[in-house]
Amino acid sequence: MSRKLIKYNLMIPGPTPIPTRILAAMNHDMIGHRGPLFSAVMKEVMEDLKWAYETKNDIFIYPSSGTGGMEVAVVNTLSPGDKVIVLNIGNFGSRFAKICKAYEADVNDVKFERGRPADPKVLEAELKKGPVKAVLLQQNETSTGVLNDVETLARTVRKLQPDALIIVDAVSGMMAAPLKTDEWDLDVVVSGSQKAFMVPPGVAAVSISARAWKAYETSKCPKHYWDFGLMKEQAPKGHTYTTPPESLIFGMAEGLKMLKEEGRENVHARHKANRDIVRAACKALGLKLLADDAHASPAVTAIFPPEGVDGEEVRKLMRDDFNVEVAPGQSELKGKIFRIGHLGYVDSLDLIGALAAIEVLFKRLGAKINFGNGVRAAMELL
Numbered sequence: 001m002s003r004k005l006i007k008y009n010l011m012i013p014g015p016t017p018i019p020t021r022i023l024a025a026m027n028h029d030m031i032g033h034r035g036p037l038f039s040a041v042m043k044e045v046m047e048d049l050k051w052a053y054e055t056k057n058d059i060f061i062y063p064s065s066g067t068g069g070m071e072v073a074v075v076n077t078l079s080p081g082d083k084v085i086v087l088n089i090g091n092f093g094s095r096f097a098k099i100c101k102a103y104e105a106d107v108n109d110v111k112f113e114r115g116r117p118a119d120p121k122v123l124e125a126e127l128k129k130g131p132v133k134a135v136l137l138q139q140n141e142t143s144t145g146v147l148n149d150v151e152t153l154a155r156t157v158r159k160l161q162p163d164a165l166i167i168v169d170a171v172s173g174m175m176a177a178p179l180k181t182d183e184w185d186l187d188v189v190v191s192g193s194q195k196a197f198m199v200p201p202g203v204a205a206v207s208i209s210a211r212a213w214k215a216y217e218t219s220k221c222p223k224h225y226w227d228f229g230l231m232k233e234q235a236p237k238g239h240t241y242t243t244p245p246e247s248l249i250f251g252m253a254e255g256l257k258m259l260k261e262e263g264r265e266n267v268h269a270r271h272k273a274n275r276d277i278v279r280a281a282c283k284a285l286g287l288k289l290l291a292d293d294a295h296a297s298p299a300v301t302a303i304f305p306p307e308g309v310d311g312e313e314v315r316k317l318m319r320d321d322f323n324v325e326v327a328p329g330q331s332e333l334k335g336k337i338f339r340i341g342h343l344g345y346v347d348s349l350d351l352i353g354a355l356a357a358i359e360v361l362f363k364r365l366g367a368k369i370n371f372g373n374g375v376r377a378a379m380e381l382l
Contacts, residue, residue: 006323007323008323008325009322009323009324009325009350009353009354010325010341011324011325011326011327011340011341011342011346011350011351011354012325012326012327012339012341013142013172013195013299013300013327013339013341013343014142014171014172014192014194014195014201014341014343014344015194015200015201016194016195016196016198016341016343016344016345016346017198017344017345017346017350018198018199018200018251018345019198019255019258019345021254021258022198022199022251022254022255022258023251024254025250025251025253025254026199026200026247026248026250026251026254027247028246028247028250030246031246033239033240033243033244033246034239038238038244038246038249039237039238039239040238041238041249041250041253042061042238042239042240042244042249043238044253045061045249045252045253045256046059046060046061046235046238048253048256048257048260049061049191049205049207049256050207051256051260051264052174052175052191052197052256052259052264053174053179053181053189053191053205053207054179054180054181054182054183055181055182055189055207056182057181057182057207057208057209057210058207058208058213058232058235059205059206059207059208060072060205060206060208060228060231060232060235060240061203061204061205061240061244061249061252062203062204062205062206062226062231062240063202063203063240063242063243063244063245063248064202064203064204065192065201065202065204066169066171066172066190066191066192066194066195066204067095067099068204068226069169069171069190069191069192069204069205069206070095070096070099070169070171070190071099071226072190072204072206072226072228073136073167073169073188073190073206074096074099074100074103074105074136074167074221075103075219075221075222075223075226076188076208076212076215076216076219076221076223076226076227076228077133077134077165077167077187077188077212077215077216077219078100078103078105078133078134078215078219078221079105079133079218079219079220079221080103080104080105080220080221081104081105081106082105082106082133082134083105083106083108083130083131083132083133084100084105084106084107084108084132084133084134084135084136085108085110085123085126085127085132085134085135085136086100086107086108086109086110086135086136086137087110087112087118087123087135087136087137087138087148087153088109088110088111088112089111089112089114089116089117089118089138089141089144089146089148090114090138090141090142090143090144090146090330090331091141091142091143091144091330091331092138092141092142092143092169092171093111093137093138093141094109094331096136096137096138096167096169097109100136103221103222105133108126108132110122110123110126114143114144114290114332114333115144115145115146115290115291115292115302116146116291116295117146117147117148117149117295118137118148118149118153120149120152120153120156123135123153123156123157124156124160127156127157127160127161127164128160131161131164132161132164133164133165133215134164134165134166134167134187134215135153135157135164135165135166135167136167136168136169137150137153137166137167137168137169138168138169138170138173139168139169139170139172139173139174139177139179140170140172140173140176140177140297140298140299140300141297142171142172142297142299142300143302143329143330143331143333143339144290144291144302144333145289145290145291145296145297145299145300145301145302145339146290146291146295146296146297147173147177147295147296147297147298148295149295150168150179150184150186151180151184153166154166154184154185154186155184158185163211165187165188165211165212165215166185166186166187166188167187167188167189167190168186168188168189168190169190170189170190170191171190171191171192171195171204172192172195172196172297172299172300172343173297173299174189174191174192174195174196174197175195175196175197175259175264175267175268175271176195176196176267176268176271176297176298176299176343177268177271177297177298177299178268181207181209185209186207186209187208187209187211187212187215188206188207188208188209188212189206189207190204190205190206191204191205191206192204192205193205193248193251193252193255195299195343195344196259196267196271196299196343196344197252197255197256197259197344198255198258198344198345199248199251199252199255200248200251202245202248203245203248203249203252208228213228216228216229225241225242227241268298271298271299271342271343272298273348273381274298274342274343274346274347274348274351275296275297275298275299275301275342276381277342277348277351277352277355277378277381277382278301278340278342278351278355278378279293279296279301280377280378280380280381281351281355281374281375281377281378282301282303282374283377284370284373284374284376284377285358285359285362285369285370285371285373285374286306286368286369286370287303287304287305287306287369288303288304289301289302289303289304290302290303290304290333290337298342298343299341299342299343300327300339300340300341300342300343301339301340301342302329302333302337302338302339303337303338303339303340304336304337305337305338305362305367306362306365306367306368306369307367307368308367309362309365309367310335311328311329311334311335311336311337311338312328312334312335314326314338314358314361315327315328315338317361317365318338318357318358318361321357321361322357322360322361324353324354324357326338326339326340326341326354327339327340327341340354348378348381348382351378352375352378352379355374355375355378356374356375358374359371359372359374359375
């Protein structure tokens with residue numbers, strides 16, 4: 001019996017598809033992780049990450065997911081009882097609050113309507129209530145497809161509480177949208193390998209400002225694996241404190257090389273173009289989007305299915321009928337939305353194929369959509 005040839009189409013906001021160049025780079029013999037060959041690769045990766053972050057600050061690499069990087073930021077800078085503000089615009093804002101509470105910080109969990117960014121005026125009002133140790137926020141909220149205005153939020157903190165730490169989860173936003181670590185005076189910034197860097201999950205990179213190092217000196221949160229000090233001893237030698245995931249580091253070296261070849265502005269423009277294609281197609285179909293145009297993410301778009309269609313059913317049928325993997329709604333949005341990732345190694349034709357599948361699926365389900373208009377609108381943008 002013949003088998004149908006299946007091509008799996010990954011359209012989620014991480015892990016993202018991996019280019020052949022990076023796959024080839026990862027297919028490398030294991031070498032001594034404390035020897036000069038690997039140290040040279042690690043030093044190159046840390047230096048190129050400074051380019052991506054637009055910083056001269058220290059950058060350390062942890063073998064972990066993005067959530068591990070978020071915990072790194074908390075345990076190295078805070079102490080139990082520290083007052084912090086978490087700007088919570090979605091599932092990963094809630095995660096920052098949970099991490100801070102786990103280490104007994106005094107958390108002001110400032111929640112915003114899902115689909116909306118953090119409001120600088122609300123932040124200003126909270127900062128006027130009294131001193132805080134840190135303000136924690138997402139650059140890009142993956143669960144809602146919303147991009148925060150990090151520059152304005154950071155400027156608000158510096159105006160009212162210049163010594164407060166600014167801690168940013170840029171896991172899904174780094175390289176998908178501008179983020180100027182030094183120019184915006186950000187203290188700890190976290191990124192992950194599985195997003196715009198186009199590498200499998202397993203590497204978190206964390207930048208540390210002079211202000212964050214000062215906070216580290218007085219931090220009383222328990223830590224060992226995550227300890228900045230242990231990493232600081234090893235980083236100048238091109239080492240990590242624990243055994244590094246060599247294959248992923250080889251992949252990071254190649255991914256960063258590809259991004260530098262493309263150019264930062266071109267990388268940002270590519271992600272913006274992907275966002276515009278998806279949004280134009282959805283609007284032409286008559287679908288409602290969770291985020292408005294002014295704050296729409298260049299990494300992922302959150303979409304309401306047509307009336308009477310469950311978001312989880314969309315995911316199942318897209319996978320079963322078309323071999324296209326789209327992302328679910330999370331927490332209070334589960335079943336209400338589905339999400340299309342368009343960051344990393346994703347181009348316009350990948351998106352048009354996925355959008356065509358969505359149109360056919362909704363047509364089969366009997367949903368009222370403007371059939372054919374979505375793909376037409378996407379093509380017109382090209």
